[in-house]
Amino acid sequence: MSEHSTTAGSPQVTVAGATPGEFRTMMSGFPTGVCVVTSVDAAGAPWGMTCSSVCSVALAPPTLLVCLRAGSPTLAAALDRGAFTVNLLHEGAQDSAELFASGNPHRFDLLPWEQDADASGPHLVRDAHTVADCVVSLTQTIGDHVIVFGEAHRIVRHRQRPPLLYGLRQFRAWSST
Secondary structure (H helix, E strand, O other): OEEEEEEOOEEEEEEOOOOHHHHHHHHHOOOEEOEEEEEEOOOOOEEEEEEOOEEEEEEOOEEEEEEEEOOOHHHHHHHHHOEEEEEEEEOOOHHHHHHHHHOOOOHHHOOOOEOOOOOOOOEOOOOEEEEEEEEEEEEEEEOOEEEEEEEEEEEEEOOOOOEEEEEOOEEEEOOOO
8 A cells, every 4th residue: 555645745655565466466457468479599499488568669660578587498598599579469379378378398399380580589370460570679677577678670460360368367359349
């Protein structure tokens, strides 16, 4: 709970501290799109994780950000390579979102993906409606996550399907009704 007071005309805020559970519950009420962030490590092994913390930052240059858990192998691969791919999932890709959130070490053996010479990381060709290949331009550590800014050098549209959404701890398809 916050207490507000005023000193010499300017408001002062004293914060007692929200709990992680309270914060998670609050943010679950803010639906967002779902993506899988991918990269490859120095040995060429693919890494990826489900992410809903994605945001556009600028149009010129085209820049987005993703928030990745500190210590994750996907983050390590993206930082070592200096590049990552954002796979925006379509409404039929809930299974892939759950797979990449599971930590299953064989996830790339369980679904189709491609990576050509211009790709920053694996493209989930069956499950992504659009993919952005990015070069890391800046990072900032906040708590237990790292904000990774990426300048998109290539955007590929794989199919026209509505996006997969996540909110209230549930996956949903985009609906016009």
